[in-house]
Amino acid sequence: MENLDIENIEKYYDQAIEIGMNYGPKLVLAILTLIIGLWIIKAITKGAGKAMEKADVEVTLRGFLQSMIGIILKVLLLISVASMVGIATTSFIAILGAAGLAVGLALQGSLQNFAGGVVILLFKPFKAGDVIDAQGYIGSVSQIQIFNTILKTPDNQVIIIPNGALSNGSIKNITAEPTRRLDLKFGIGYNDDILFAKSILRNMLESDERVLKDKDVEVYVAEHADSAVILLARAWVDASNYWPLHFDMMEQVKLSFDKEGISIPFPQRDVHLINETSA
DSSP, rough: HHHHHHHHHHHHHHHHHHHHHHHHHHHHHHHHHHHHHHHHHHHHHHHHHHHHHHTTTOOOHHHHHHHOOOOOHHHHHHHHHHHHOOOHHEEEEEEHHHHHHHHHHHHHHHHHHHHHHHHHHHHHHOOOOOOEEEEEEEEEEEEEEESEEEEEEEOOOOOEEEEEHHSSSEEEEEEEEEEEEEEEEEOOTSOHHHHHHHEEEEEEEEOOOOOBBSOOOOEEEEESSOOOOOEEEEEEEEEHHHHHHHHHHHHHHHHHHHTTOOOOOOOOOOOOOOOOOOO
């Protein structure tokens, strides 16, 4: 009985030595690879964060991308370490791929919005505070989130636009430039003095302090319309003064034209009645 126990102990001892000889170096190498790999991944994510900070990437997107880079690299590292110690990883990779495909199909719309948010935050077609015209809405950008962009309209309504549609559609950034050209159209009667009307418009714009002095005020005859001669006045202003000056000119030009006897005609037609008498 004692001889049998000694034989079993020797057998297990020999098996343990054999396993240690076969898997010990692999296990040590795998542990070293894991430790060194985690250190490298930490350095990579930290370096990516600094690079994105230098590139002025949005803070929200920067943190998200750093986390994604770290997770992906750690998964690849664990798969590599598992294969080093002899664990079959083919089935594991297949399961991960199938799970990723299923999640992707289930979250197709959300992933599209996420991708759109990444594009917007990276390429910055607009930023918070800009006034944009997109997807049929005009408003000031309140927030740029990962999945949605939030606008506030001039009458203080909140509009939430999915980033997928926003990144794939046309966007007009109204306040991207510090200055804007103000175009104003006014109609005068065909019997009025065109040169006099043009001089009134020019003097009014040139005397307004909100009009930029480094660019000339321009006044043209733009069109011979059905009921009026259309005058086009152009001036450059700071973007913040665009609408205040626009509305002031609409009022002041009407008052000045009335004072100077220049008409602003409404649409009208001449009707000629022909009286045909029977023979």
